Amino acid sequence: MKTSVVAKALKDSRFFKDFEESVIAEIADIGHLVTLEAGRHVFQQGDFGKHIHIIVSGHVSLERSTDLGDRAGRVVIDMLGKGRFLGCWSTLLGEPHILMSSAYCQKPTEIISIDGAELRHIMLSNTELGLRVMERLCFLLRDRIQAAYGAMEKI
Numbered sequence: 001m002k003t004s005v006v007a008k009a010l011k012d013s014r015f016f017k018d019f020e021e022s023v024i025a026e027i028a029d030i031g032h033l034v035t036l037e038a039g040r041h042v043f044q045q046g047d048f049g050k051h052i053h054i055i056v057s058g059h060v061s062l063e064r065s066t067d068l069g070d071r072a073g074r075v076v077i078d079m080l081g082k083g084r085f086l087g088c089w090s091t092l093l094g095e096p097h098i099l100m101s102s103a104y105c106q107k108p109t110e111i112i113s114i115d116g117a118e119l120r121h122i123m124l125s126n127t128e129l130g131l132r133v134m135e136r137l138c139f140l141l142r143d144r145i146q147a148a149y150g151a152m153e154k155i
Helices: 003-012 021-028 089-093 116-125 127-152
Strands: 031-036 041-043 051-057 060-068 071-080 085-087 102-105 109-115
Touching (some): 003 021, 003 031, 003 051, 003 109, 031 051, 071 127, 089 116, 089 127
Antiparallel strands (some): 031 109, 041 102, 051 085, 051 109, 060 071, 060 102
16 A cells, blocks of 8 residues: 555644644654454444544444433534544553444445554654644544533433
């Protein structure tokens, strides 16, 4: 698989859109293009998470299963499309994590999958990059938490 496909997807993503070419190339080296059919999961709630993903094409629903006694079911936290970022952020902290939501492809979808531990290694070797990534993650997590609270109110 050509790194240029991964690099273009990273550069076009909301998360990495203004990162330097050299940084994009370094991260692209650890990224892998994955094609998933409609209905397939990117990851499932309760699994051990170790990857982060950028959507190249398609749509993914981020969902959480809940069981609040008489109010059980699945809620959609967010619908994510091209250029959006999802996955297990705790891998960047060097700690294991159980995924708290599931991600399902709503139509055929291509994603770039990046091992969180490998990205963490790059971030530790370049602390300026590490700070930029962590800052972006803080904003992303803020937005996801707000979306989750909004979704939970619908139960």
